[in-house]
Amino acid sequence: MAKIRLENVTKVYKGGVRAVSDASLEIHDKEFIVFVGPSGCGKSTTLRMIAGLEEITSGNIFIGDTYVNDLEPKDRNIAMVFQNYALYPHMSVYENLAYSLRCQKAKKEVIEEKVHKAATILGIENLLKRTPRELSGGQRQRVALGRAIVREPAAFLFDEPLSNLDAKLRVAMRAEISKLHQDIQTTFVYVTHDQTEAMTMGDRIVVMKDGLIQQVDTPMNLYDHPGNIFVATFLGSPQMNIFEGTIVKKGEEKHFISLDESIDILIPDVELCQIDERLYPLEAYLGIRPNDIKIETAGFPVEIELVERLGEQTLVYFHLGGRKEFTILSLVEPNSLAKGDKIKVRFDVGKLHLFDKKSEKNLSNAVPIIEMEIEKANLTANEKAQLDKRLINQSRPKSIAFLASNVKTEAEENAHRFTVKVEGEKDYGDRKTYYGRDESLTIIPFLTDKPFRKGQKVDLYVQLDHLNYTDEEGERISDDEPVNDHVYPATLTFRPRGCFLSEAELHNDEKCYKTIRSVRLGKKTLLHLEGAETKQKLLYLVDSSDLIYSSLPIYMRKKRKNGK
Ligand code: ADP
DSSP states (O other): OOOOOEEEEEEETTSOOOOEEEEEEEEEOOOEEEEEEESSSHHHHHHHHHHHHSSSEEEEEEEEEETTSOOOOGGEEEEEEEOOOOOOOOHHHHHHHHHHHTTOOOOOHHHHHHHHHHHHHHHOOOGSOOOOGGGGGHHHHHHHHHHHTTTSSSEEEEEEEETSHHHHHEEEEEEEEHHHHHHHOOOOEEESSSSHHHHHHSSEEEEETTTEEEEEEEEHHHHHHHHHHHHHOOOOSOOOOEEEEEEEEETTTEEEEEEEEEEEEEOOGGGGTTTTTGGOSEEEEEEOGGGGGEEEEEEEEEEEEOOOOOSOOEEEEEOOOOSOOOOEEESSSSSOOOOOOEEEEEGGGGGOOOEETOBBBBBBOOOOOOEEEEEHTOOHHHHHHHHTTTSSSTTOOOOEEEEGGGGGOOOTEEEEEEEEEEEEEOOOOSOEEEEETTTOOEEEEEEESSSHHHHHHEEEEEEGOOEEOOTTTBOBOOOOOOOOOEEOOEEEEEETTEEEEEEOOOOSSSEEEEEEEEOOSSSEEEEEEEEEOOEEEEEEEGGGGGGGGGGGGGGEEESSTTTT
16 A cells, blocks of 8 residues: 655656656555546556656656655556556466466465455456456456456556446446455556546546646546636536636626627626736636536527437537537436527526636636745744745745645644635535635635635644745745755756766766755756765756756766865
């Protein structure tokens, strides 16, 4: 059993394909996590890097507390299940299951016990004497699972294991794998391009696109609170209807108005409580899922262009809001709707999704990073002194920044306190996000399962370790730890003979260094280097775009001592 941690993991294949960029994620112990996204988005590459089948270009991977970047796949204590079952055709099911144990020279009784236990879990005891040829696709898949189970790994990694099965068997195996997870209570990491598999199997889902993690959350939260348009339209079938338009202020009210002005909807305050009032009118997209559009006597008038009856569900297609595409509503009630009918439709205002047009990000989801000018943060002298120790090269800090996920409502030692007034709340089922505004009018979102009222004063705490300095441009300029040594700017270059660091001021005592820690600061990355022999520690600031080299040993281009 193990948690798995990815820190800024990047993969660039030979030839320059950037398959995964800067992926950071913590997979909890015993969690069933599913990576989903369109073909080519980097899901399998991520899984293969966890497995050790693919070298990591930069970043760190931990399984449990072990740093595994340099460990062989066989030493990582994980089991991988692929879509081609890779069973040995000439061996019986029993021997296929026993194979890895025999390779480990396990005792006969141990093999016997483990094989039977796995066969019982999977319900294949009666198949042990057969060869893979004598099995159906589903049975072969079970044997492949069994082979992973006997090894009792810390985590199971699945790469599209069901994609070769027919639709009916896929549904059955989906349920079996979920049940297996409940039975053996081990971390499962599962890759699929199928959103139904992701939604039904995962405790949490990681949505990827173009090598970037888009959002990580429970299936229902991704569905109800998608972080951007991609996630909103990727999950859910038929997909969310998206309208282009503008959010305008009408007195104290905010309205979304579609491009053709046929849609005008009052937006509930809580959806926009984070938005700076000066940004209106704000170009935006409004999203609404097909089952959140209702047919009513008052609403937007439309003419039905197509009706699809799918058994329990009816899909109704029409044009609305100046969209070229059809807008779709879905109904489960019996109806006699037909093409040409004129109806009125209303959007369920509690189920609207608003996205910024430029960034395509959800306007009502909590901002992940909060930034506040230093003077407005009311840091005590002691707090400031602690932060100053982590400042890199006495640069001029303008603001402090912290992650919303690090804001707590419990008093903690060594934490800075912000006092806020609650402005609004959003319910995520398993948790609530509240939006508080402090004296400086900065909105601070915080997650809690405790109830708060609108208008209530609340003390919020952020550990000093989680506060960072940023400069004029919002770039982070402090390390996670005190910076005792001077930090030198440098350039990394890759040559056939290795990765070289060059700069006028090199203070190295030897030629070869390795990176022991890298801290992403934005455009720059702070490299903590350690001499291979002398263990001399040096700090250099390099461009984050050079980061792909940082997992290689670094050679010093000029050998100079103390600038002499
Ligand atoms: P997914 O599993 O999401 O379909 P992959 O992780 O397989 O995506 O691939 C991500 C990207 O990396 C794709 O553009 C793919 O073409 C590329 N890629 C995958 N494997 C290799 C490889 N061995 N060499 C070069 N490019 C690769």
